[in-house]
């Protein structure tokens with residue numbers, strides 16, 4: 001059983017839907033999951049140390065992370081994530097030039113802090129459908145089960 005943090009930024013709810021589905025799925029598998037939101041129920045970046053596995057969910061804003069993620073992103077620079085299993089996911093919109101850049105930015109920062117980042121970034125289009133959710137559940141499982 002892993003101690004998992006799922007933290008997300010979601011403006012119109014799509015990333016949050018996925019984060020909630022992942023939470024339920026991992027809990028169903030017996031993992032201990034803490035659910036947080038970057039704006040409404042944040043957590044200090046230093047507390048990332050408390051978890052075995054961290055799932056970052058975010059929508060994107062003008063080719064980058066949204067403003068409510070910025071401080072956390074900066075603070076992550078002081079946190080060593082060696083041995084932590086990390087996954088990144090979020091809702092995207094193919095209308096924009098860069099598809100889901102926030103997801104890549106967060107995954108890159110986690111890598112820089114020595115986390116074991118799951119090779120695939122899970123990007124889905126706008127509101128997740130049943131197929132996306134099924135995929136997201138498997139994705140979350142794979143992130144938790146990856147070797148460090």
Ligand SMILES: Cc1cc2nc3c(=O)[nH]c(=O)nc-3n(C[C@H](O)[C@H](O)[C@H](O)COP(=O)(O)O)c2cc1C
Pocket residue numbers: 009010011012013014015016058059060061062063064091092093094096097098099100101125126127
């Ligand atoms: C001002 C603005 C800028 C955006 N920039 C991007 C972008 O650069 N890349 C992208 O994939 N989506 C971009 N989006 C779209 C959001 O990522 C998309 O609407 C997503 O579904 C929102 O997810 P949420 O429901 O979790 O908030 C942008 C949306 C807005 C309003």
